[in-house]
Amino acid sequence: MQITIVYGSSAGATQNVAEQIAENLSSHEIKLIDVSRAKIEDLQEAQILILGTSTWGDGDLQDDWDDFSSNLDSIDFSDKKVAFFGLGDQESYYDTFADGMGILYEKVSQKGANIIGNGVNGDGFDFGSSRAFVDGKFVGLVVDEDNQSNLSATRISEWTKLLESQL
Ligand SMILES: Cc1cc2nc3c(=O)[nH]c(=O)nc-3n(C[C@H](O)[C@H](O)[C@H](O)COP(=O)(O)O)c2cc1C
Numbered sequence: 001m002q003i004t005i006v007y008g009s010s011a012g013a014t015q016n017v018a019e020q021i022a023e024n025l026s027s028h029e030i031k032l033i034d035v036s037r038a039k040i041e042d043l044q045e046a047q048i049l050i051l052g053t054s055t056w057g058d059g060d061l062q063d064d065w066d067d068f069s070s071n072l073d074s075i076d077f078s079d080k081k082v083a084f085f086g087l088g089d090q091e092s093y094y095d096t097f098a099d100g101m102g103i104l105y106e107k108v109s110q111k112g113a114n115i116i117g118n119g120v121n122g123d124g125f126d127f128g129s130s131r132a133f134v135d136g137k138f139v140g141l142v143v144d145e146d147n148q149s150n151l152s153a154t155r156i157s158e159w160t161k162l163l164e165s166q167l
Pocket of ligand 1: 008009010011012013014015054055056057058059060062087088089090093096097098099145146
């Protein structure tokens with residue numbers, strides 16, 4: 001199965017997580033693409049997409065994703081399985097925690113995507129508000145490298161197992 005991972009990363013943390021996800025899914029053919037270099041066709045041609053972003057400003061999408069995001073409107077997601085992962089800092093940004101992932105989720109789910117890798121438990125996180133937290137669950141994998149980097153490898157591997165079961 002071919003899986004396309006598209007990530008946006010300003011300081012490298014999201015890129016590292018994208019690489020770990022790719023490694024965990026290495027039994028599949030993986031395309032790993034930095035969104036700053038992505039073309040619309042990269043997403044259009046994909047059957048299975050994993051979209052990853054960090055959050056910047058006060059609950060904003062990572063800059064390169066922000067530049068690319070208007071392209072999402074012209075993509076038909078109805079034949080695709082799409083999963084999300086997001087990085088954030090729950091201590092310093094308690095009320096906008098991982099909002100970037102929520103923003104991507106809102107855009108793509110409105111376009112009819114078949115969402116996978118969602119329904120993720122928020123246990124172990126301490127945050128006030130997050131656009132990525134819908135009906136009591138995260139819409140994808142959340143990683144906090146700023147405060148809980150010791151938990152990241154386990155979170156990533158559990159999530160990729162969940163994903164495998166939904167491919
Ligand atoms: C100026 C600034 C603003 C940030 N704003 C948020 C935010 O609103 N919500 C959040 O969860 N994290 C926020 N973060 C934390 C980043 O999302 C986090 O450090 C992430 O790991 C960065 O990933 P990247 O290096 O891939 O861009 C912010 C960080 C900085 C430095």
